Amino acid sequence: MKRLATVLGALVLVLAGCSSADTDTDTEPAATGAQAEFLDAHGLAGMDTAEIIDHLDRLGGADRPTDFMASIRPDKLVFSDGQQELAVDMPEDRFYLSVAPYVDQTHECFYHSLTTCQGELTDQDLGVRIINDEGEVLLEEQMTTFDNGFVGIWLPRDVQGTIEVSYDGLTGATDLATTDDGATCLTTLQLT
Structure with missing residues (x-):
């Protein structure tokens, strides 16, 4: 005891x-x-x-x-x-953003659950580009979604910008923020 x-x-x-x-x-x-x-x-x-x-x-x-x-x-x-x-x-100088782009279905999420969140597109190849508000490209690469339908991205802290994703002829973009009150789970990026 x-x-x-x-x-x-x-x-x-x-x-x-x-x-x-x-x-x-x-x-x-x-x-x-x-x-x-x-x-x-x-x-x-x-x-x-x-x-x-x-x-x-x-x-x-x-x-x-x-x-x-x-x-x-x-x-x-x-x-x-x-x-x-x-x-x-968490590391003081980096921010972890887990992103689950979707075509047909998603779920609401703000703080990513490593044990329960499930995205629609599992084991799929994506083109991912992240640009900060000053126009600097922070990331531009091909990524494959994990078995949970997400890609995990380490970014610098205190960045505001845009993430663009392409998949199988579809594209989508949305804003992101790696601030102290920023979301670690991004599930609002619909690909059309």
């Missing part, structure tokens, strides 16, 4: 924002203490934040975990298993 109280106390501190904000998530493990125990219990131990996101976002169907939820906020990757919730810091 005392150990559970210690773990829960650590989680409260993490959720209150008392975790170290200067962790380099590109080279260091994503978590220590209670976070590490949680991640280890779910097969994510030793991964940094970007590796956890990449791993989970690529899963689809029966491969997705059902014993916990993982959701991306602009500054945190939030986990919950129904009994506890914890947060791991």
Whole structure:
């Protein structure tokens, strides 16, 4: 019982924002203490934040975990298993945007769920171009949607711009923002 109280106390501190904000998530493990125990219990131990996101976002169907939820906020990757919730810091200089362009059907989404969000176009090749409001091309490449129908894109923080997607003769574009109040899940880009 005392150990559970210690773990829960650590989680409260993490959720209150008392975790170290200067962790380099590109080279260091994503978590220590209670976070590490949680991640280890779910097969994510030793991964940094970007590796956890990449791993989970690529899963689809029966491969997705059902014993916990993982959701991306602009500054945190939030986990919950129904009994506890914890947060791991996102990289300070990058923003993760998960994009699910669609033709016929979509779902409303603001914060991307790595364990439940499902897009329409799975395993499909897309042309993706992102331009900031100053006209600078931030990304222009061919990408393949994951089994969950999304492509995951790491962008600089504090960018406002436009994403353009082409697929099988169809195109679409919409605005995006990688700000502290920006959406990490973009499901409003219809291809026509």
